[in-house]
Structures are given as C-alpha cells and as structure tokens.
Amino acid sequence: MKLLIINGPNMNMLGIREPDIYGRKTYRDLEQFLHKSAEELGIEIELFQSNSEGALIDKIQEAYFQRFDGIVINPAAYTHTSIAILDALKAVALPAVEVHLSQINEREAFRHISYTAMACEKSYAGFGFEGYHMAMQYLHEHHGSGQS
Ligand code: DQA
Numbered sequence: 317m318k319l320l321i322i323n324g325p326n327m328n329m330l331g332i333r334e335p336d337i338y339g340r341k342t343y344r345d346l347e348q349f350l351h352k353s354a355e356e357l358g359i360e361i362e363l364f365q366s367n368s369e370g371a372l373i374d375k376i377q378e379a380y381f382q383r384f385d386g387i388v389i390n391p392a393a394y395t396h397t398s399i400a401i402l403d404a405l406k407a408v409a410l411p412a413v414e415v416h417l418s419q420i421n422e423r424e425a426f427r428h429i430s431y432t433a434m435a436c437e438k439s440y441a442g443f444g445f446e447g448y449h450m451a452m453q454y455l456h457e458h459h460g461s462g463q464s
Contacts (some may be wrong), residue, residue: 317386317460319452320379321350321367324372337418340442346445353449357456363441366390369394373404380408386455389450393443395420399429405435412458413451416441 323343325440326333331342347363354361362384364375372394384435385408394401405412412435419442420427433439438454440447 318360320384322389323369338432367463388451402431412436415447
C-alpha cells in the first residue's frame with residue numbers, strides 16, 4: 317500500500333512555532349517518525365509539506381494520477397478555511413484521514429470547524445505525532461491489500 321502524507325502551512329516550523337502547543341520536536345523529527353511508522357506497518361509513503369494552498373491542491377490531484385491508495389493530511393490552518401482543499405479531496409475520492417497535533421476542538425472557536433474533514437473518513441486530533449501513526453494504521457486496516 318502506498319500513502320501520501322501531506323502537511324500544510326507552518327508545519328515546517330515545528331519545534332520553533334508555539335512549542336507550548338505543538339511541542340519541541342521539529343518537522344525533521346516528524347519525517348523520521350513517519351518513516352519509522354511506515355516501516356512498522358509495512359507500507360510505502362511519500363511526504364509532502366507546503367505553505368501554499370495551490371501546491372497542496374496540486375499534490376492531492378497528483379495522488380490520483382500516481383495511484384496512491386490513500387492520503388493522510390494535516391492541512392494546518394487551511395483546515396478551517398479551504399473549500400478548495402475540501403473539493404480536491406472530494407475530486408480524487410481517495411480514502412483520506414485528517415490529523416492534527418493539537419486538540420482543535422478545545423482551542424479557539426474558529427478552529428472547531430474543519431472543512432477538509434468533510435472529505436475524510438476519520439480524524440485524529442490531540443495525539444501529537446502518534447495521530448499520524450493512527451491514521452496510517454486506519455488506512456492500512458481498512459484499505460490495505462485484502463481489505464474491502
Ligand atoms: C494544526 C491545528 C491548526 O488549527 C493550526 O492552524 C495548525 C496546526 C495541528 O496540527 O494541531 O497549523 O493543524
């Protein structure tokens with residue numbers, strides 16, 4: 317199984333940005349965590365991070381043409397604003413799972429709405445890096461080889 321793991325704006329600033337909320341681990345640490353998780357689960361992954369909405373949409377569209385089996389996405393702030401990313405996820409219709417490091421429902425009211433989650437089968441928020449592992453595991457269990 318081949319999954320695309322997408323991180324949105326400011327996720328490259330992990331370790332520097334608001335450490336009280338997002339912790340002190342860097343995006344590089346997240347990449348290493350994801351590669352280790354993928355190896356444990358026996359799946360292939362490609363990682364992508366961008367601060368630009370258009371680049372995120374282009375990558376989601378590519379996932380369709382490059383025959384990925386699913387998408388794990390942390391759209392970061394675009395979660396709460398981007399109907400265009402929601403539409404891209406709907407357009408490719410690949411199984412998708414949303415992840416947030418923080419528990420968005422316990423933060424400011426504007427973070428309580430997730431447009432992108434409307435095109436996702438599941439969301440994990442507030443589990444830190446572990447949420448990505450849970451998302452990969454979910455897709456592996458429900459959409460890996462031999463699953464319906
Ligand atoms: C985030 C939560 C978003 O509200 C925020 O804009 C982010 C990160 C998270 O992982 O907790 O950039 O997606």
